Amino acid sequence: MDGFAELAALFRTTMDAAQVGIFVLQERLFKYVNASFCRRIGFDAAELIGRMGPLQLVAPGHHPMLLELLQSGVQGFTGQQFELEVICKDGSAFPAMILSSTTQLDGQPALVGTVLDISAQKAAERRIRELADYDVLTGLPNRRLLRDRFAQLLAAAEREQSEIALVFLDLDHFKRVNDSLGHSLGDELLCQVALRLDAAVRRVDTLARLGGDEFILALPATHTSGAADVARRLLEAFIQPFEVGGHELTITPSLGISLYPRDGLDLETLLKNADTAMYKAKEQGRNAFQFYDSAMNTATLERLLMESNLRRAVSQQEFVLHYQPLVSLESGLIIGVEALIRWQHPDLGLIMPDRFIHVAEETGLINSIGDWVLCEACRQAQAWCDAGLPALTMAVNVAPVQFRQSGFVAVVAGALAASGLEAGQLELEVTERTVMHDADINLGTLSALHRMGVELSLDDFGTGYSSLAYLKRFPVGKLKIDRSFISDLETDADDRAIASTIVSMGRNLRLTVLAEGVETVEQLSLLRKMGCDMAQGYLFSRPLPAEQVTDLLRRQPFLQKEL
Template identity: 50%
Template sequence: MQLSENLSPPEGETIDPTSRLLAASERLMAEAARRFPIAGDPHSRAYWMEAMINQAPDYFFFKDRDSRFLLANRAVISDLYKETDLTGRTDFDLFPPELAQQFFEIEQEIMRSGEPMLDMEEKIPDGRGGLKCLLTSKLPMRNEQGEIVGIIGVARDITERKRQEQLHLGQAELLKMIAVGAPLKDVFTALIHLIEGQIADVTGSVLLLDPEENCLRHVAAPNLDPNCFTRIDGIPIGPAVGSCGTAMWRGEPVFVADIETDPLWEGYRDLAVPYGFRSCWSAPIHSYQGQVLGSLGLYGRTPGLPSTTCQKLLGMATHIAGIAIERKQAEDRIQFVAHHDVLTGLPNRSMLDERISSAIEAADDANGTIAVAFIDLDNFKLVNDSLGHHAGDELLKTVSRRMLDKLRPEDSLVRLGGDEFVVLLTGPRRRGEQLSVRLESIRKAIADPVLLEGHSVQVTCSMGVALYPGHGRNATELLANADLAMYRSKEIGRDALQFFTAEMASSAHEKLRYQEELRRAIAREEFVLHYQPQMDLKTGHIFAVEALIRWNHPERGLLMPGDFISFAEDTGLIGQIGDWTLRAACRQNKAWRDAGLPPVVVSVNVSARQFQEPEWVERVASALRKSGLEARYLELELTESVIMADVQQAVALMHRLEALGVHLAIDDFGTGYSSLSALKRFPVDRLKIDRSFVQDLPDDPDDAAIARAIISLAHTLQLKVIAEGVETREQLEFLRGAGCDEIQGYYLSKPVRAEGIETLLRIPNI
């Protein structure tokens, strides 16, 4: 129809606009009635209003002052209530009393106040036994005199939108749980609840694949009968082991429509049918590389196959489950490496002090004793040099197994590194047993020949022993004295066992003399700083330098930190040395800034003693203030052990440092014992991968996996990662490919004096 033709008057006549519009409307309605005939008077405006409302997908209704339905469109009647006529009925005829009362009170308030209530979210039964979520607006209805005579209601079905919102929120919460290191069972329980909330009448479970036993391991099934999943645990996977065991076996989804008839469930029906389950849909959980890690299963109480929506949800759920499992495996691996020697699987130094301290407490309670034996293999370097490092590694593993065979369950064997071990013998001795006999049996077991690369190799050991309480009152003293005794074994020709004696303690006098020299060095400021640059892998620019202290000894020349820092820590002088380092580094960086050089951050290591002193933050602020250096150009490096000694105090202190504006970094990451989930509490900017994980890259698969895991987890927590000890191009390229942000090491530059840094900073790109 052409509206303009119908509105044109005959020549010489005029028609007012309202008349023209009414005439056009009538003709339009007549034409619509002709094309789309429906019951009723096609020339009635009420007819068209009713037709329009009935065609709308949204819900429209009118109620009188008593909240009785006067009129409802077709969607309300057929879709929402499943009634043929609502006229004269109230919500009390249709809903539970509590819900009906809620609707009644809202509507009465609208009519009392005359104010509408817009965009209310309501959940109501949908006539099919389910719930619909509606976005409802209710407005007062007035007559021609302006009196409120009822309610006009308009509602839109937002059930699917709310379902999607809940799904997205649930996914975000799951990823957050994974990022902060929540237990796998908690993650999977939340995942199952999310899926069960999305799909009606299903019950979920997550099973993991035990790679050693090749069997099912139950993890989470919050709404399954405990007896059911207890019986599932330990069942070997196979080509016909229900849905989950088969899905793991095939590595692909397995959807069983009817458990009672499907051959995959033959022999396993009693695990599901007695609990009312008739269908089971399972999808395998894969790693990023495609390895099967487990399965997620959904049990239904009616036969049938999953809908397309259900299959998509299963895919989403198994993807998230795979992320959670791999993240946990990476964390476990890092934690294991942090506390154990990768080669032998033995506990490492980080666990030794704790085990000795526990043994001392037990000995005190039982009025007993413990023995700490320090063991060093004789001429181990000769094996490495002649047969290669692979043969040396095999020798270390063989020797470790032999020593373990000689120990009791309550004893401990620790590898300190290289060819050094510590044996901790605890518990009561058997009647007539001599400690020296037990220790000699260990020494002789080490000396038995070992076949390596077709060669029969025999290594001996030098062993030094300290006893508690006679040779030391704590782990430090016992280890130091056992170490002294071991060196005595070396001195007398090796392949020997020596107990600590008072004569060996004479070396304490030498230590006292050294302590006095160090005190004089502090007073005379005999120290000097060298600086090692740090490079951004993306830009190639030097953005920071680490300040490294040297002792310019008047007699022995330039001493490295390893020659005196440990001693300074033991004697309590490290705090004064650390404060000098901080002040000197700040002054030097300000001098570079004043010289117009490109800005860099100077990184300073923080000792445990400094970090534990309550006024230390004020000393940092004082060093910045006196030097004139802006806080953003100073970074403080903290080790994991320093932070984890007292987490609550460390967090508070770190926030105070953050408030100053300085940067914070965790040094030697991976060698301590921090919980990865605790990292989110620390206001740090960077993690520094310890050089021990870098030196064998990219050839060592364990170190490569650890480095990738640290980088991935750090980025998840929005932290930068810097690798120290980078010495080769191959190491750099591996780290670049793994996503590492920054590097430091001899490949870039050895530590140099301040003048050397000035030269490097004038180079646009390294």
Template identity: 45%
Template structure:
């Protein structure tokens, strides 16, 4: 009896677990689970009946007819299949539950009494009508309870395992109760004979087969269900992981990884949506192209990590100052685009002014107080373009106009800007062509010792022999070269060519000359400057003291600590340092004292009106006194008259440079001038 109740419990638990598996899987797999579950549950219920029969004792030999026994098993399987099918339907009304309980209960009762009939008793078994009816009623009630419980527990709700075990105990006791009530209803007259005792299966063999097969089937069914549940759990986890990964991939495809703003792809989609809406509803919108002024210098001097943090802060300020329905996107680098719906261009001007003020406020990144500004170009739909490409190009042209007009502001697009943008694009292409095909030239302007007018060195000045525009001065192309980064390879070429020419002059005997080479702000912040200078000196076997690198005062003072590091590295290398355009910046005397420079060049603006303006003379005198007190050589450039020359000598300038003394010229022309004029080449 204990084993029969255990079998009933196992069969009930297996049925509940199978119901959950059928409900949670695909339709095709559900059919397989329904078939397997029906067999396992039917065998379990049938086995409970025959194990219970083994507990029954009569003082005669007993056996079971094979045909009826198998028929009772088939009835149990069919009843189980119906139950599993019913609990996996979308709905289970009370009427459906009642009908299903009656049908399944009748099936279980039929299985029980068919199994009893398999003994083929003569005379036949007599049944107490009241207990017989009670056993059928218990079968119907147990079936109803089983179907309702299985229907409720088919979903994996919280604490489902404990609930399922408790429900299986109730169902097992109900099924056992039906069996033993039916056995109590049966009575065997004195002298009854079991007709299947000789031709049927003996109880011993039946017990062995039933117990082994039942436990094996139930164990396999449960193990398969558990393994499938674990596999489904892992599959579900994998599916969730894939969903998260897909979501991240979508974000990466449409979102800038650094600032989390929409990227170019998503911007194009938003822009297309705004264009369709504007066409449909006859509205206007503005496209703002934003470029940060001063970002490259920060990025190069303090590193990309600080630059990235700065871009994140800028993005936050942009998002804060636009409406939720507007779009702010990052195209890459320090370029941003903002899309806003407007009624009038003045609305865009208000937002642009707000953005300029917000971005212009100081930033504090890793204890660095940083300041950048915004150059903004604005195009309006439909006046400035009817396609996404036209609006972007025209806003970009307006942004470049803002940069050319002093930066830190905004401009609306005008048709003339396209011409300027086209010219600038052509200039960039021409610069690349010039680098590749050797169109650059160096002219050299002599530097004279003030007391005796002898040449003590030259300054290398860049020129561009343009194939159609002729000889161009640096003012015509340096700004574009710096903005595009082309100034770095151009500067490398200048240094290499100047050192090559210096090697040639030293071989001719001009061993005391110094070659002065200008460094742009972009070159100065390049991390490979010192290594490149050292490699170039080594290439041409020049002593470091034969080279002087000129850095403007504003460049040196832009980030004093970084400048100190770079200049110190160059000074340790043995190269002389000159502070160019002195007097135009805001130098701190404390920093000037610390800079490892050996020369100050007075800005030509003070020399121009030197003879007529007493203030300029006083400034030059003060600079000379300051420089000499710091043991610096003082150079005056832009000397164009004899009066200027005489006055600068009297003020104590050490070196003079200007058109009066010699224009920038090619090396061969410089040599001819030296022979024809009264110049004394120092050291020759």
């Protein structure tokens, strides 16, 4: 009995010292709770044990899910993990991650589980989303949020066969304000401009700031005459002078307008055309608006020629891969490369992917191009192994359309089999938006790839809308910090905050974190101080043909080198 008493005392001491809440459930009532559990929710153990159950500690809306999970536990399913909002004795609530497993107590089924307060993680997640989606100065949506909202407008316009007007607004001679009165007053003027513009548009419209003195308005269900009315109203909003820092300033805007679907089928095209029209308005005297006219440039002709040439390129195999090193920040060792496609056009020379990938996606050619990239990247990685070089990670971008095609897992398996490459050396990069679109369906694809041994990376992290819950469910091993957060890392405190938060989140979730677009020693130094694991960018190397990368892999020029 003495030995049993000692073990019981040791168990109680250990459980009470734990920093997470621990509980045992049987017949939907608490049979044991540790001190940490009680402290967090405010109940004494005597109030809980044998008297209360989990249904009394969560909001009624969670009851169906909780009952289902409890039933699963009774039936022997282990490793249940889920998020709930736990209600404390004082009525306050906090988000919690629950992990439970089945056990036996007095010969009867029971559940043992832990409760982890994830309030800090949720706050960090909200902060990332806030910093990523809104302009810090004016509070307006930024380009990333504009892109999200415009995607929704496009989907509605396609369903309803309606138009969208996109207005590109630029302040005339704004540089003179900054030069004469200083940037702080210039910023104050921008905030006042944002307020006036916001008051002049409808609730359904989206007003965003691109940066500097450029503003964008997306107007759903708006045709030519309606867009002209809005433009006139916006011009009138600038008639009254602005009071800034004791100065009365009169400033005017120039506006360019493009219309979906007449002037473009995607945001970037419509932005480009509206920008072209805005400069035409400036040429005609400023303080005016101008509709885009296809005669202003040859975009439509270029698009048709691009599609035709792209189809020929697929059949003639005119594509090549360049590779950019992925460098360990701890050792300086090149431990992987990212495969990046280039189009070796017979007349125009080397064409970058940003000029043709969107056309490939729109025309359905992206699947055959993407399949070729996978096979060629795997072949090259195996060729380096056969040449006696150490095994390295081959990272390959996967387009959303390609990822969602039926049979994608089989395509990956075929590329590995044909090349002989170990599955663990292949890393597929998918964006947040790709995996979060029909997340539950995509989880099946990701899980199948993971079971094959293929590594998975979340590209452009911080620009989409993934949640911690999904991050824990998806078998992702790496987060790539989007280059938009790295480019101004030395000067932009918000970008530093986002990057540091992502690095910390990755560390807490036991994920590798890689920074894209590293171009300066200062950026590299900051990333090292944050504890970032890996980096890629022009500071190390531009994307290079395979033979030049072979030389880099042999020399390892960044090994133990202070950049």
